[in-house]
Amino acid sequence: MMFRLLVFVFLITVTYYKVEASPRHPHADYVCGVNGWKHFRQSCYYISADVRNIDDAMEDCRLLGGALVTIDSPLENYWIAEKLNDLPKVDNRFFWTSGFTAADKNRDTTYYWVWGNYKEVSYTNWAIGEPNDKGYVCLAVNRWNGKWSDENCHEKFNVVCEKYLNR
Template sequence: MRDAEEARTQPLGPQDEEEPTSGGTGYFIKGFGFQPTYCLQNMAVSKVPSYQERRQEKQKIDKEMSQLKTGIAGLCRPCPWDWTLFQRNCYFFSQSKRNWADSVIACQDMGAQLVVIKSVEEQNFLQLNAKNKGPTWMGLSDLKKEGVWQWVDGSHLWFSLSNNWLPGEPNNDGDEDCAEFRGDGWNDGKCRVEKFWICKEPAASCSSP
């Protein structure tokens, strides 16, 4: 009995030392068979793309981007960005305010003109949009001759549009020589006062050559 106890308390000898096993996932202690394991069999190793594969992928993306840009460039826009199309004309509704003369120049700088109204339908469209913004300059004035209203393109005010003046207007109250959209009609205002403004230019043709 004592011999058995001594055998259990005796330190491990060289033949009993733990050593890693070659086929298992752990240690094998000689004489005891204890075998906790570490296994690499189920570990996934991700593949790193080669230089050639990365280069081919980049060329594919570049080609697709080039085709996309070509397609966008081929699309026809009748009006520039931030302009509104209505009956074959483009309109720019300003977000800032200028006096009447500076509004004329601002439109010219964009290759357009301060809006000239040619039809009742156009008037209704512009009046509605201007009403939502507030007092807005149009390209109409009697600066050249008092009481003779003329558009910036040199044409005179048509009689059919003259009924758009608000009641009692134009009254030239305090030297008012420039026309504006105000509420539901037109008003003559002081040209030096800053207001919103509207530019107009013909829409681009998108017909096939």
């Protein structure tokens, strides 16, 4: 009787781990399509190998069916930076996000930062001394350490687009 019970428990355990080990979600390419979008948590991301200024970056993302990335957590921040570091060609150390100041920093000292969806930036990861630029500035992320900087929106950086799943 005891032996039978042990075998039963063993089989249940094996079955449980087999179920656990099988993927709960379909493969990333299935979720995000096969056009270079990558799946992470609740979003798909497109990471450009080319560099663009902020206006062209925004347009590129729109044409691809997404928008410039919004970074809501340290995990998301580092996941994207890591993916950028995998690119074979490195043109510069920054990539663009959808973040920008909702006021002209030259005229208004009480400026604040919002994402492209106009949600105020809550999680922040500014590099020491940042933000420090004046005028037309946008939120860029340093690919090597994930830290943020305000940069002139006319600068050409790699582009990260995001589209949300289940929305």
